Amino acid sequence: NAGVMQNPRHLVRRRGQEARLRCSPVKGHSHVYWYRQLPEEGLKFMVYLQKENIIDESGMPKERFSAEFPKEGPSILRIQQVVRGDSAAYFCASSPLQSTDTQYFGPGTRLTVL
Amino acid sequence: AQSVTQLGSHVSVSEGALVLLRCNYSSSVPPYLFWYVQYPNQGLQLLLKYTSAATLVKGINGFEAEFKKSETSFHLTKPSAHMSDAAEYFCAVGLSLDSSYKLIFGSGTRLLVRP
Numbered sequence: 001n002a003g004v005m006q007n008p009r010h011l012v013r014r015r016g017q018e019a020r021l022r023c024s025p026v027k028g029h030s031h032v033y034w035y036r037q038l039p040e041e042g043l044k045f046m047v048y049l050q051k052e053n054i055i056d057e058s059g060m061p062k063e064r065f066s067a068e069f070p071k072e073g074p075s076i077l078r079i080q081q082v083v084r085g086d087s088a089a090y091f092c093a094s095s096p097l098q099s100t101d102t103q104y105f106g107p108g109t110r111l112t113v114l
Numbered sequence: 115a116q117s118v119t120q121l122g123s124h125v126s127v128s129e130g131a132l133v134l135l136r137c138n139y140s141s142s143v144p145p146y147l148f149w150y151v152q153y154p155n156q157g158l159q160l161l162l163k164y165t166s167a168a169t170l171v172k173g174i175n176g177f178e179a180e181f182k183k184s185e186t187s188f189h190l191t192k193p194s195a196h197m198s199d200a201a202e203y204f205c206a207v208g209l210s211l212d213s214s215y216k217l218i219f220g221s222g223t224r225l226l227v228r229p
Contacts, residue, residue: 033216042221048216091158108156110155
């Protein structure tokens, strides 16, 4: 962890509510990645963003999920109308350059859907 | 397509014993390979990475990994396990496609260290 911040660390939502997860990358990093970790599984890529641009959202579910990385402020992963299957740990990572640079991970947000 | 296989979801060793965590990858191009460690309820911390400069890569906390192209392997080793090494370890390969880049992770290996 080289300074990626995520909040909240824990989030509890009831089915049908919205979840908003925030990620502040390492200062100076302009590339942000979101990954999801289901219980007892590895991390799965969701989306790759640069400032104001979505570069690759091939890992995002087609519905209810969206992500942004505005010019100012943190990256946001938004899940609308959450369902129990959305319960997972969501990790954000950042890197200074896209290519093969190391991705530095945040502590994650653990989402529980009741 | 790139993929990563970690053999053994759980590995148990005695304190002071050799640690060997296995990782095999498939990649159509020279890969970028990583090992990350995850302690309970924490994020991932980079242990080491292979970027084709040297086949034997040394990382933090006494870990190292050897890239073997002929075996498509990148196994993680440590000569002597400490109790503090108990954690989950993930092998990952970097995938570049068009203008995108992402990490493809293995399913993880949980290391248990017995006193």
